[in-house]
Amino acid sequence: MHILGRSDLVDLPGLGLENIQAKIDTGAYTCSLHCSRTEVVNGKLEFVLLDEAHPEFTGKTYSFKKFEQREIKNSFGEAELRYVIKTKIKIFDHLIRAEFSLSYRGNLKFPVLLGRKILRNRFLIDVTKKDLSYLEKINR
Secondary structure (H helix, E strand, O other), X not given: OEEEOOEEXXXXXXXXXXXXXXXXXXXXXXXXXXXEEEEEEOOEEEEEEEOOOOOOOOXXXXXXXXXXEEXXXXXXXXXXXXXXXXXEEEEOOEEEEEEEEEEOOOXXXXXXXXXXXXXXXXXXXXXXXXXXXXXXXXXX
């Protein structure tokens, strides 16, 4: 079993993103992606990842035919109605199909939050470390 630290740089190949900052949050159940805009257009969910202040912002609009809308509790314990998509995330050599809720995280340091649903039975967490999968990736 691989060890993850408190944060890492991960890949989201289905969205064309590499080495994006992710916070490991064992207090959260699901994963979350920072989006500056989300809307349903002709039955498809369209969204823009990140925001103009983020160094990896491209302004690209993503479109998903399959999505859900669900109540998810935020960090204050308040339920929010959020869109949820499924896409793959790569951590170490694990390619994991995961659910991500889409939310505005502009005031937070990390554009991706990884919850315990994908961490459980795959990774051990050592909060004294960071970027372990990224360091392994660049040192190959």
